Amino acid sequence: MAFVDELKVHIRAGNGGDGVVRWLHEKGKEFMGPAGGNGGKGGDVYVVGVSDLSKLAHYRHKKEFAAMRGDDGQSRSMHGKDGDDLIIEVPIGTLVTNLDNEKAFDITTLGEPVLILKGGRGGLGNEHFKASTNVAPQEFTLGREGEEADFLIELQLTASASFIGLPNAGKSSLLNALTRAEAKVGDYQFTTLEPNLGALYEFVLADIPGLIAGAADGKGLGIKFLRHIKRTKVLFHCISLENEDVVATYNIIRNELEAFDAEVAKKDEYIIFTKTDMVTPEVMEERIASLKQVHNGEFFKVTVYDDVSIKELSEGILKLLRNK
Template sequence: MTTFVDRVELHVAAGNGGHGCASVHREKFKPLGGPDGGNGGRGGDVILVVDQSVTTLLDYHHSPHRKATNGKPGEGGHRSGKDGQDLVLPVPDGTVVLDGRGEVLADLVGHGTRYVAAQGGRGGLGNAALASARRKAPGFALLGEPGDVQDIVLELKTVADVALVGYPSAGKSSLISVLSAAKPKIADYPFTTLVPNLGVVTAGSTVYTIADVPGLIPGASRGRGLGLEFLRHVERCSVLVHVLDTATLETERDPLSDLDVIEEELRQYGGLDDRPRVVVLNKVDIPDGKDLAEMVRPELEARGYRVFEVSAVAHQGLKELSYALAEIVAGARAAKPKEEATRIVIRPKAVDDTGFTVTRGEDGLYRVRGEKPERWVRQTDFNNDEAVGYLADRLNRLGVEDELMKAGARAGDGVAIGPEDDAVVFDWEPTMMAGAEMLGRRGEDHRMEAPRPAAQRRKDRQAERDEAERAYDEFDPF
């Protein structure tokens, strides 16, 4: 059964915003007390958070679909809807977030690092928030926006200071078991290690982590064996340790050729040329291994490598190796630039930036794209004429109608607002002036106006009766 997963495809969906409420306050002796519809609640976000207690992506391998809760709709009495609950997903330290095209969205390193993978939708405004001096009683409210839906890829890259690389059965697992408290599986057959093992080593005042990467073979960078699957775990390491087997039973192998093969695979994988290398000649407790180590050591030192002869089984040469690695790790840490305080970068928009674009597609439609127009369309209830007119007014004030005229649009031409696969299409009528004339005094409910004097009401009722009698006298069914 799979117990370690370092790459998963995750489908995340944020919560939808709650709809605003269109309500009018009513109570005894005050039947029309004004609009009191509350706003909808915000949809919950999907947030990735680094948790040191999590070491694998196994949970998301079994349950790849995650969704935050929706915001609640607003209610009458100025009661706003409850916000949706954020969905917090713990991930291991060193997790990289990529989109479907393979582009890096976030590199999560350090306990508590957060990344919002999907943004919750905004709640719609209720009619109380839409009321104004001109629009005293709006008969509509805005809809809540849908939350983001994303398909992302999570890749785990082990965060360790030292990486042990080498052929299968070279003794990497044995070495990490004696240098640290890690207890990896150790056996006398290739590919015993199927997942990276992490251990913590203390050498003097320096504490560092060491990773045992599954064995590499020729062609690992192209997918042979387990190499390509786990080579990503050496990317963050400060030091690469070549563990060479001096007592291999394979006659066609020797420490120098093994080193050349592994170096070639690391070169083809890329991005590791600047890491310092250390060579460990393992299994020198065996007589033939000791002789071979003494034979190849001068050649390795001539190539510029620091060479250590060790035996994981007999615990030979481990102290010197441990302190040498601690020295290299301390130097690498000191060479890293100090992390600067978080800076807020402000990028003001250009003065002539309208916030939207108008282009004509091959299908003849004039397409309007922009954050504001698309958001306003998503918030509009197209079953409500008053809400449609409000949208038209907003688009007109933004300058959409002027840009359409500049682009050559004429009455009756099709206009689409939004992405091609989910756009709202309508026939443009430039003489409508954003619908104000068509819908009249939108939101100005005469019932909300001050009461008329009694004499005026009697006069109006008498005029209505006279009009009704005149219409009856003129009516002739034959």
């Protein structure tokens, strides 16, 4: 699913239900008085932060959101049911702006609903107007309208870390294993160079697809792609242990990075050796040793088929980023 980070929508809270005029009747008895119930309150609208960073893509075709209207009052003094609230899930890091009054809601926490529009009050039924001077009131009121406005919903994220590497290195698989992202695996679509994003606690991880695809001359690179890789704090360079010559593999990406942007190439880089399950321990040690001759610093080893290695990687990444 394409990454969506901006939406313009109209959002409406529910209208209140109307109050009604009803009378109490009982068989064989005379007039017993007013019994029209009040209308229910219209539903409020909340936004709530979730960790699924692709959430806005689900609303891509939506132009309008609306909470439920309150039910009208009923006979026998029964009040109308309140309209259900509407809770709109957005990724943490989303800024929700009411374009009619410029009020902005910055959604930075998980699971805490923030009220953005209030539902209308229910109207009053005729029973409400009963008084010693008014035993048969005809009065009632209509429900109030719920608030409504146009909103701009923007995801304002900067990736803390980006996974780079050759196609097939296992970047998307890692992003999926470390976060709740749903990046496509084994998908070589270099024409869409949108980053896949996932949240690892407070950090956003980006899987940068195919840096190699004409990256140096900037061909086809979207603005979001550039923004993410330029502002990212650290790079995790993924190298599959399947490669017989891991140094050559490493250098391909390094050269591409240098040609792409000298500033980006200067960022701190950590190596993640992927697909440890594909080689024997001896071959693994040999390949890691050869790379250590050209790159010093910390490195990680991982296979998506071993949860322990994923957990270690996850902890390692967290420790690194929290120390930045």
